[in-house]
Amino acid sequence: MNNNPPIEIAPQSLRLFHQSLFKTLVYFFLLILVLAGVYKAFPLVIDALFFIVIAAIMTAVFNPIVDRLESSGIKRIYSTLMVFGGIFGIVGLGIVKGIPALLIEIGKIRDVIQQNATTDSLDTIMKSINLKIAAVVPGFQLDPDMISSLSAQFFGQLGSILAGALDTVATIIFILIITMFFLVDGTRMTKKLIGMVPNRYFEMSLNISYKTKKQLTNFLKGQLLAALGVAIQSIIGLNLLNWLFDANISGVMLIGSIAGLANMIPFVGPFMGMIPAIIVSLFNNLGDPVAATHFYFIVHIIVMFLIVQMIDNNIISPIVVSGSMDMHPLTVILLILVGSKIGVLGMFLAVPAWGISKVIIQEVYQGLKGHHLI
Amino acid sequence: MKENPKVSYPLYESFKDKLKPKRSQAQMVLSKVNVFSRLSWQEIKIIENAIHIRNYAPGEPIFKQGDPGSGMYIIIEGSVGIFLDIPNQSPKQLSKLGDGDFFGEIALLDESPRTAAATSLENSTIIGFYRPDLMNILRTKPALGAKVLLALSEVLAVRLRSTNGELVKITRHLESQEGSEDHE
Numbered sequence: 080m081n082n083n084p085p086i087e088i089a090p091q092s093l094r095l096f097h098q099s100l101f102k103t104l105v106y107f108f109l110l111i112l113v114l115a116g117v118y119k120a121f122p123l124v125i126d127a128l129f130f131i132v133i134a135a136i137m138t139a140v141f142n143p144i145v146d147r148l149e150s151s152g153i154k155r156i157y158s159t160l161m162v163f164g165g166i167f168g169i170v171g172l173g174i175v176k177g178i179p180a181l182l183i184e185i186g187k188i189r190d191v192i193q194q195n196a197t198t199d200s201l202d203t204i205m206k207s208i209n210l211k212i213a214a215v216v217p218g219f220q221l222d223p224d225m226i227s228s229l230s231a232q233f234f235g236q237l238g239s240i241l242a243g244a245l246d247t248v249a250t251i252i253f254i255l256i257i258t259m260f261f262l263v264d265g266t267r268m269t270k271k272l273i274g275m276v277p278n279r280y281f282e283m284s285l286n287i288s289y290k291t292k293k294q295l296t297n298f299l300k301g302q303l304l305a306a307l308g309v310a311i312q313s314i315i316g317l318n319l320l321n322w323l324f325d326a327n328i329s330g331v332m333l334i335g336s337i338a339g340l341a342n343m344i345p346f347v348g349p350f351m352g353m354i355p356a357i358i359v360s361l362f363n364n365l366g367d368p369v370a371a372t373h374f375y376f377i378v379h380i381i382v383m384f385l386i387v388q389m390i391d392n393n394i395i396s397p398i399v400v401s402g403s404m405d406m407h408p409l410t411v412i413l414l415i416l417v418g419s420k421i422g423v424l425g426m427f428l429a430v431p432a433w434g435i436s437k438v439i440i441q442e443v444y445q446g447l448k449g450h451h452l453i
Numbered sequence: 454m455k456e457n458p459k460v461s462y463p464l465y466e467s468f469k470d471k472l473k474p475k476r477s478q479a480q481m482v483l484s485k486v487n488v489f490s491r492l493s494w495q496e497i498k499i500i501e502n503a504i505h506i507r508n509y510a511p512g513e514p515i516f517k518q519g520d521p522g523s524g525m526y527i528i529i530e531g532s533v534g535i536f537l538d539i540p541n542q543s544p545k546q547l548s549k550l551g552d553g554d555f556f557g558e559i560a561l562l563d564e565s566p567r568t569a570a571a572t573s574l575e576n577s578t579i580i581g582f583y584r585p586d587l588m589n590i591l592r593t594k595p596a597l598g599a600k601v602l603l604a605l606s607e608v609l610a611v612r613l614r615s616t617n618g619e620l621v622k623i624t625r626h627l628e629s630q631e632g633s634e635d636h637e
Contacts, residue, residue, distance in 0.1 A: 150593055278507055289584075
């Protein structure tokens with residue numbers, strides 16, 4: 080028999096227990112509310128972050144121009160407005176003149192592909208290609224239907240991408256407005272943001288912010304200048320091929336621009352830039368029996384792009400690209416694979432995004448090490 | 454004798470106060486620092502937009518010895534001790550700075566490690582003017598940046614001259630000591 084007296088709980092401890100239980104329940108409820116809010120608002124937050132990141136990158140690109148104008152005595156707001164006048168002018172001209180022309184060009188190429196998909200000339204080309212491949216890789220055969228459907232799909236998608244771009248003009252304008260605010264008030268915003276950092280980390284944060292911004296600007300400026308260099312060279316080269324060898328390549332401006340943008344991806348980029356030119360010339364030359372038999376124009380295109388790459392790698396890039404990406408080929412392939420999960424844009428942005436992150440990580444690490452915090 | 458009544462112009466008086474430019478405490482402090490003393494009020498306002506005002510608690514370090522230097526500090530209110538860390542000993546206080554004093558200006562020019570530590574001795578409000586801020590001014594307002602750099606060079610030149618004078622004195626003192634030892 081248990082003779083122990085019943086345990087008595089002091090009323091005060093019981094009240095404290097109830098209070099703490101109530102507090103825990105309230106916190107738990109609030110946590111669930113916050114988590115639910117975050118879960119619901121997550122896509123919105125991601126969208127907002129995406130806009131901010133793109134606007135920040137654009138700010139890094141245009142900031143040196145605004146600074147230069149401001150240093151000549153023009154107020155910052157007017158300098159920014161002048162730069163934006165230029166951007167809106169170029170973008171507007173591109174939309175009004177360029178996109179309809181490009182859509183017509185793409186439509187023409189698609190029509191040619193669809194018309195010739197079952198013609199004898201395509202079969203002739205395929206037979207000739209297969210004969211040449213069989214000499215190197217016995218047993219390997221290219222299917223004409225597969226090639227034509229793949230090409231039609233490629234150009235069909237390109238058309239829809241451009242058509243989609245027209246729909247997203249509003250988004251672009253929104254990003255441009257954020258960029259404008261960043262350019263005018265960026266320094267004050269950064270100052271406010273860094274002002275919240277505790278004293279202990281303040282100097283380090285300020286230094287990291289400044290150096291990262293500088294590195295990022297140099298990196299982007301270098302990348303864009305190199306891309307512009309490759310685009311201009313490709314356009315000149317393709318025009319020369321048309322002029323000297325009657326290569327019959329249409330959409331030279333578009334192909335050159337794709338080659339320039341693709342060049343931002345190391346190793347794979349140059350080949351990505353070459354492919355549209357080869358496909359377009361292949362289908363533009365379907366009617367020409369001599370060209371369709373010998374494919375010398377493909378060799379010309381490859382040689383032209385190799386020359387462009389040589390000039391870029393040996394002259395332009397060493398001068399303009401200050402922060403080289405310096406990546407292992409395997410890293411690049413992995414990044415492109417990861418980027419492909421997001422789509423074509425992801426493939427394009429994966430390597431430059433990694434390059435930017437690398438610069439930021441390096442600066443943060445050096446800052447922490449310099450201030451003996453790690 | 455009849456005293457002349459003082460003529461007052463209420464309208465003028467009310468406008469006089471309103472028209473009088475209002476200067477912030479930071480602007481007033483900046484205008485008294487050698488590096489900025491020759492700047493116009495408009496230029497000081499630009500500097501004010503670039504600086505960072507920080508509050509430090511008693512005993513809180515502003516920077517430590519060996520940290521990479523990032524900029525100069527100007528005390529608005531409070532006091533700061535400059536300490537030298539000596540291995541196996543407690544830090545030696547080199548000086549105590551008060552309202553309007555500035556320190557760490559060499560760090561505006563290079564990133565070499567701080568040669569001493571600075572610690573707030575009481576609740577202090579301090580202006581921080583850092584190299585990134587100076588670089589920003591040099592990039593966007595080159596004429597103002599050049600004025601600041603010139604003034605900074607003058608401050609450093611005065612300090613270098615004074616250090617050279619001290620060095621000459623010490624060298625002479627050492628030479629005279631060596632001479633007297635040889636004589637003995």
